[in-house]
Amino acid sequence: MRKPLTNRSPRSRGVSRAAALGAAVIIAVSCAGPAAAVSPTTVRTADYPSWDDVQAAKSNESTAQAEADRIVSLLDGLRDESARLGDEAVRQGAAAGEAKAALDAQAAVADTISAQATAAATAAASSKRQAGAVIAQMTRTGGVDPTLSLVLSGVADDDLLSKLSAISKLSETSAQDLASATAASNTASALAEQATTAEAERQRLSEAADASYETAQSASDAADAAVAEQQANRDRLYQQLAVLKNTTAAIEQAYAQSQEAIAAEEQRRNEATGGEGATSAPPPDLSADPAGAKAYAQSAIGAYGWGSGEFQCLLQLWTRESSWRVNAYNESSGAYGIPQSLPGSKMASVGDDWRTNAATQITWGLNYIDSRYGSPCGAWAHSEAVNWY
Helix, strand or coil: CECCCCCCCCCCCCCCHHHHHHHHHHHHHHCCCCHHHCCCCCCCCCCCCCHHHHHHHHCCHHHHHHHHHHHHHHHHHHHHHHHHHHHHHHHHHHHHHHHHHHHHHHHHHHHHHHHHHHHHHHHHHHHHHHHHHHHHHHCCCCCCCHHHHHHHCCCCHHHHHHHHHHHHHHHHHHHHHHHHHHHHHHHHHHHHHHHHHHHHHHHHHHHHHHHHHHHHHHHHHHHHHHHHHHHHHHHHHHHHHHHHHCCCHHHHHHHHHHHHHHHHHHHHHHHCCCCCCCECCCCCCCCCCHHHHHHHHHHHHHHHCCCHHHHHHHHHHHHHHHCCCCCCECCCCCCECCCCECCHHHHHHCCCCCCCCHHHHHHHHHHHHHHHCCCHHHHHHHHHHHCCC
């Protein structure tokens, strides 16, 4: 298929932990279930022409042209809707990841405060028992002041002084224990309140994370349904267009791709970013495994005339950009995938499975590098100079 054009802009290096979690959610929801679960209102099904409509339109030049224009519009709509929903699925998946990261962080806080509250309650109970024991010892005289009891008991002066000293120390200990018990009780109460608040926040974030995941799942289902509709109708529409124009489906598809290339090239020149290249075969299916992605890229660069030195530049470039993760998402820019396409749906020009297939992303990225910089080392040099490529 035709190599895509893209527009890219400067962005910060690396992908945050929340974004990484979001990317994981993107993969999870993309594989969670069939598109059949999508609400009928999520994906708009067009009124496609039948073969009878096409044959009837052929009888008149003006009606044939009108029908051909309608088919072109339908094809454009399928492509645009699939791209829009795919990008939305990526965004919602990232948002779900952020919600999950917030929940995990709050869960850790809630668990820590809960443990502290439990420990404080235990310490407060111990201090209370200790203070109670001292008070009990001081009141064993039956409620009479201990010093007065000693004076009235008629004990010897030496014994009286000794016992008064002991009572004084006992009184000091009692005051300290009471102060400690009070402080421990206050700490335990404060931590208990904090634990209650933290747990309530955890519950709120848990509900938010669940809702965000459901939204991401719906967005992924809608994107899958759009791709399925595009795949189910694209070939037939090109065949019908060819009949109306007395050409072939391959010619019409190639023409459409060339028009996309021209439009993208104009965009590239206007923005001084992006690039376009020649046609390449669809890539094989490849899972979201960094090691497998690197191996595929190494096997693919020979077709561009690049050797091991260029592969080392590519390794460094895409390690910086995405750590070779098919689901890497940049929160600040919205760039997605191993080559950090902006937006990710630009990679659909190589394959409809651009959200999850590393080979599709790599093929697109190599095409982009070839047309924009000439080689991975050229792209790496640009990235080193300005922090993006």
